[in-house]
Amino acid sequence: MVKxxxxxxxxxxxxxxxxxxxxxxxxxxxxxxxxxxxxxxxxEGLRLAGRKVRRPDLTLAVPDHNLxxxxxxxxxxxxxxxxxxxxxxxxxxxERNAPEFGVRLIGDADPEQGIVHVVGPEQGFTLPGTTLxxxxxxxxxxxxxxxxxxxxxxxxxxxxxxxxxLLLKQSKTMAVVVDGELAPGVTPKDVALAICGAIGxxxxxxHVMEYRGSVFRDMSIEGRLTVxxxxxxxxxxxxxxxxxxxxxAYLKGRPMAPAGADWDAAVAYWKxxxxxxGATFDKTVVIDAxxxxxxxxxxxxPEDVVPITGVVPDPGSFEDASKQDAVRKSLDYMGLTAGQxxxxxxxEHIFIGSCTNSxxxxxxxxxxxxxxRHVASGxxxxxxxxxxxxxxxxxxxxxxxxxxxxxxxEWREPGCSACLGMNPDKVPAGERCASTSNRNFMGRxxxxxxxxxxxxxxxAAAAITGRLTDVRELMTTQKGMVA
Amino acid sequence: MDKLTTVEGxxxxxxxxxVDTDIVIPAHWLKTISRSGLGQGAxxxxxxxxxxxxxxxxYAGSPILIAGDNFGCxxxxxxxxxxxxxxxxxxxxxxxxSDIFSGNAFKNGILTVVLPQDAVDRLMEVAKTDxxxxxxxxxxxTTPFQDRFHFEIDPFRKQxxxxxxxxxxxxxxxxxxxxxxxxxxxxxxxxxxxxxAPAVA
Numbered sequence: 001m002v003k004x005x006x007x008x009x010x011x012x013x014x015x016x017x018x019x020x021x022x023x024x025x026x027x028x029x030x031x032x033x034x035x036x037x038x039x040x041x042x043x044e045g046l047r048l049a050g051r052k053v054r055r056p057d058l059t060l061a062v063p064d065h066n067l068x069x070x071x072x073x074x075x076x077x078x079x080x081x082x083x084x085x086x087x088x089x090x091x092x093x094x095e096r097n098a099p100e101f102g103v104r105l106i107g108d109a110d111p112e113q114g115i116v117h118v119v120g121p122e123q124g125f126t127l128p129g130t131t132l133x134x135x136x137x138x139x140x141x142x143x144x145x146x147x148x149x150x151x152x153x154x155x156x157x158x159x160x161x162x163x164x165x166l167l168l169k170q171s172k173t174m175a176v177v178v179d180g181e182l183a184p185g186v187t188p189k190d191v192a193l194a195i196c197g198a199i200g201x202x203x204x205x206x207h208v209m210e211y212r213g214s215v216f217r218d219m220s221i222e223g224r225l226t227v228x229x230x231x232x233x234x235x236x237x238x239x240x241x242x243x244x245x246x247x248x249a250y251l252k253g254r255p256m257a258p259a260g261a262d263w264d265a266a267v268a269y270w271k272x273x274x275x276x277x278g279a280t281f282d283k284t285v286v287i288d289a290x291x292x293x294x295x296x297x298x299x300x301x302p303e304d305v306v307p308i309t310g311v312v313p314d315p316g317s318f319e320d321a322s323k324q325d326a327v328r329k330s331l332d333y334m335g336l337t338a339g340q341x342x343x344x345x346x347x348e349h350i351f352i353g354s355c356t357n358s359x360x361x362x363x364x365x366x367x368x369x370x371x372x373r374h375v376a377s378g379x380x381x382x383x384x385x386x387x388x389x390x391x392x393x394x395x396x397x398x399x400x401x402x403x404x405x406x407x408x409x410e411w412r413e414p415g416c417s418a419c420l421g422m423n424p425d426k427v428p429a430g431e432r433c434a435s436t437s438n439r440n441f442m443g444r445x446x447x448x449x450x451x452x453x454x455x456x457x458x459x460a461a462a463a464i465t466g467r468l469t470d471v472r473e474l475m476t477t478q479k480g481m482v483a
Numbered sequence: 484m485d486k487l488t489t490v491e492g493x494x495x496x497x498x499x500x501x502v503d504t505d506i507v508i509p510a511h512w513l514k515t516i517s518r519s520g521l522g523q524g525a526x527x528x529x530x531x532x533x534x535x536x537x538x539x540x541x542y543a544g545s546p547i548l549i550a551g552d553n554f555g556c557x558x559x560x561x562x563x564x565x566x567x568x569x570x571x572x573x574x575x576x577x578x579x580x581s582d583i584f585s586g587n588a589f590k591n592g593i594l595t596v597v598l599p600q601d602a603v604d605r606l607m608e609v610a611k612t613d614x615x616x617x618x619x620x621x622x623x624x625t626t627p628f629q630d631r632f633h634f635e636i637d638p639f640r641k642q643x644x645x646x647x648x649x650x651x652x653x654x655x656x657x658x659x660x661x662x663x664x665x666x667x668x669x670x671x672x673x674x675x676x677x678x679x680a681p682a683v684a
Contacts, residue, residue, distance in 0.1 A: 017664040018657065022638050026654065028664055030675055038560065040516035051651070054661075057676055066514060086514035093516050125677060137559040137583060153561035153587035155650075163654045165661060169637070171582075201501060202553035205582060235556065237582050258674035266674040301501055322500050322551065420558075422510040441505040441557060443528050 004276035006173050007242050008208045011148040011273070015131050017165055027168050029160050030130035031147070033116045034061040034103065036094040037422070038135030042158035043097040054164045056102035060125055063091050063108050064115045066422040069385050069412035072109045079109070087423065101161070114388020114414040117141040117355035121225065122390055124254025128243035128270040133160055138355045138438065140231040144224035145251070146243035146273055148208070151232065172282040174207040174236065178215040180289030185472040187365065188223035189357060189436065189455035191215065191287075192230035193295040197305035199285055204236030207283060210275060211241050215289045221250040222361040229356045230438055233302035242274045294471050296342055297440045297453040299330035304440070306342060308458065308470045314338040333442055334450050335430070342468050345452070349433035350375070350382035350409070350463040351445070354419035357436035357456050358387030360394050366460040367400040369474055375408035376466030380431070383410040385417040407463070421446040434462035484592045486647035490573045490617045494547035494610040495536045498603070502550060503557030504584060508566040521562055522569030537570075547615055549606050550577040555584025564591045574617045576624065578603050589640050590650065594619060602632045619644060 005013070017026040039061070046052065053059060066087040074080055082088040091108060098105035106112050112119060117138055120126040128146030133139060135157040142149035156166055176195060209231050216224065224241050231239030241247075248267060251257045258266045293307045304327075306313065315327040315338065331337065336345065352358070352366050363384065375382050384404045386392035392414055395401055401411045418425040419437035421444065427433045429448025436459050437444075440451035452468060461469040512524035529535050536542055548567065554577040555563060564587040567575065575588060576596040585595045596617065598606070602624075606615060609626045616625045619641060624632045643650060654661075668675060 018660050020639065024637070024639050026657065026660070028661070028668070037513050041518050041561075044516070045651075049651070051655075084514070090514055090516060127675075130675065135559060135561075137557065139559075151559035151583055153559055153564070153583060153590065155561060155587065155590035159651050159654065162651050163658075163661060164665075165654060167639070167650065167654070201556050202579065202581075205553065205556075205579065232557075235553070235581070256677040262674035266672075269672065301503075326500060420505075420510045422513060439503075439505070439557060441503050443509050444505050447509070447528070 004278035006275045006279045006281060007146070007210055007240050007273055008148065008171070008173050009279070011129055011131065012170055014129070024167055024169055026165050027131060029133055029164055029166060030058060031120070031125060031127070031132035032059045032160050033120055033125070033132070033134035033139070034059060034157070035065055035116050035134070035136065036063040036090045037065040038154050039097065039157055040090060040093040041154050042161055043093070043101065045158045046101070046161060051162045053101040053103060053161045056104070058164065059103045059161070060120070061094055061098045061103050061105045062113060062116050062119050063094050065416045065420070066090060067108055067415040068424050069415045069417045072413060084424070111389040111393065114386070114391065115355045115358065115416055117229065118358060118387030118391065121145055121221070122254070122388055124251055124257030127251065127257065127266070128247060129273050133166070137232045138229050140237065140239050141225050141229040141355055143228040143231065143238050143240045144221060145247055146241055146270065148238055148240065150237040171208045171237070172206050174204055174209045174283040174285065175281040176209050176211050177213040177284060177286045178289050179213040180215060182215060182289050182292065185294050185457065185475055186292050187455040187457060188219055188226040190292055190295045192227045192233070193297065193302065193305045193453060194287060194292045195285070196230065196234045196302040197295070198287055199234050200303045201233060201301055202235045204231065204234045207236050209236045209239040210281070211239060216241060217244070220361060221246055222359045225359065226356055230302070233438055243270045294455065294458055296458065296468055297451070298334065298336060298342065299327065300333055300440055300442045301330070302438065302440060302453060304330060308342055308468060310342055312336045312338050312340040312342065343470060345468045346378055346432070347434045347452070347462045347467055348378065348380045348431045349427050350379060350459050351385070351418040351433055351435040351437065352383070352456055352459050353385030353387070353417050354437035355387065355416070356438040358385060358391065360391050362436065362456040363391070363395050363400050364398070366456040367403040369457055369460040369471065370407040370463065371403050373407055373464050375463045378466035379408070379463055382408060382463050383412055383418070383425070385412045385425070386414050388414045409463070418445055420444060421449070427451070434459045434468060484643070484647045484649065487573060487592055487594055487644045488619055490546050492547060492614050493542055493545040494549050494576070494606065494615045495542050495545050496549055496607045496610040497536055498549060498551050498607050500551035501553045501556060504555055504560050504563040505557055507555065507563035508560065512566070513560060513562050518565045519569060521566035525566040525570050544571050546571055546573045547617065548572050548575045549603060549610055550575055552578045554580050556581040559583045561587040561591070564588045564593055568593060576603060576606060589644065592644065592647070594644060596624060596634045598624065598632050598634055605630060
């Protein structure tokens, strides 16, 4: 009898090109997403060594990180120059490298352009059972569709371009089990933050996670993308969801997904991609869905979470002396004091976007709350940055852009935007942002910027009241009446 | 890649836990298309604070960095490794590292040494006054005070660091096994090749 295997072990085994005596394996890579920030040095390395891209047909390039989210073409269709010469240079490098090495490029003004982790699933480039890499740690997102997907550094980008393989050691496995039902107002983002809080940012180091339990089975593909996206914030390079009927329904008919007989063959294979009964995980973490509430971060690490109904923690309440010190530094940076109610924290900026929360369901959730309402007077700047041109077009077809604009939000072009301080969208020093992104690190949204990670609905709620707000209060308020 | 055998010198007694790669090198430094010169941006946020170890002349040019748990978490940016290399750091010692960072460090000839917290605490003390010696062949970290700490390292990584080997060149030398994997895959999973190009102009 074949030994029962986890989903991860099945995908791993199917991609071993060669196993070395020390256990290191040469692993085949089926999909490679390339963006402008972590690829220039890799292409340059190939050029210097006279090497070519082994499988350009398995590679897809999309600029996203430092593109401004303002219009990219004027009325005549001419490029509006990017004012930052270094950003322009990186974009130009990708636009030169992709055709030179035969790699497909979705360009900055193409309707399909967007954040790589939104574009991959949307185009059907991301498939169950594939190995997928990108020079970006949030590549874990693609695990939502059952792809073994993980972020790599630029040397590895170069290695994949040249050889379509990576030298890897097999990871340990961690089951993250959430059973039960999520209460109203509790979203996939809250689940992801709860996991970070429960196991810490190093909790998943060395492990590939598999999300199991009824909450994840019931979750939409977009919700799963949010959860898988933040696997890396809990230390795991990858987080997997077993493909199911929702996965198939999502993928069928996507431009780069298999079609016809290929589709049938692929589906037959994908149906084998479940963890076998009797397979064991190296670690198991169990969280009760009933314990998850709308969540915000108070500090400078994604593990620094607290229920929105809670207060800023006291550094002295942490056992470890070095953590106490880290908490003090975080509170100092964040301008918060122990015991302060999270709901009293005033917010100046709202950012709805990023590879975590910029898909159509995210925008719908925020718009549902904002309909007929307006951002509070204390909000200096609120913006929505759709994850891709296709998300933007869909939202516009549904009239969501009008809701955001009427509420006082800006409606931008797709890109990574204010998730990271690489493009013009930044939060000024000392100012506070309710952000649907994934990292509240010091300086992440700009030097000195203070980030509170929240779900799209919670970001909308904060926009309406001007302070961190329990979204459930606005859900029970009559439409149009601002609490 | 430069060979790495032994490293001796002063060490930055840094020790901070959960240092993410945004701290090692902030995003605005990622706009370069070259691998060099990033040392200027290394630990930029921390260097604004008075008394930081990176601007203390006692440690200037130290080849060793002693860090806390979970060093290099967060973003996959290899610029973090490039920034450390540009500072002249050849060895980072910590109780644990993020997976992505330790891979990036290794690919740039930087040795990541995992030691228990008490050993790291001891080295933090020594580093304030004296040099530290790291011997990759012997897999040991020693001090002038007879401290000797053994560390584990993946044999393949050790061999690459000692020999300064080019990993891509090594893998390309095995093109035949990759060819046969692809031939097998084309039989078993022909749907792997994307069926259509995205509809782009």
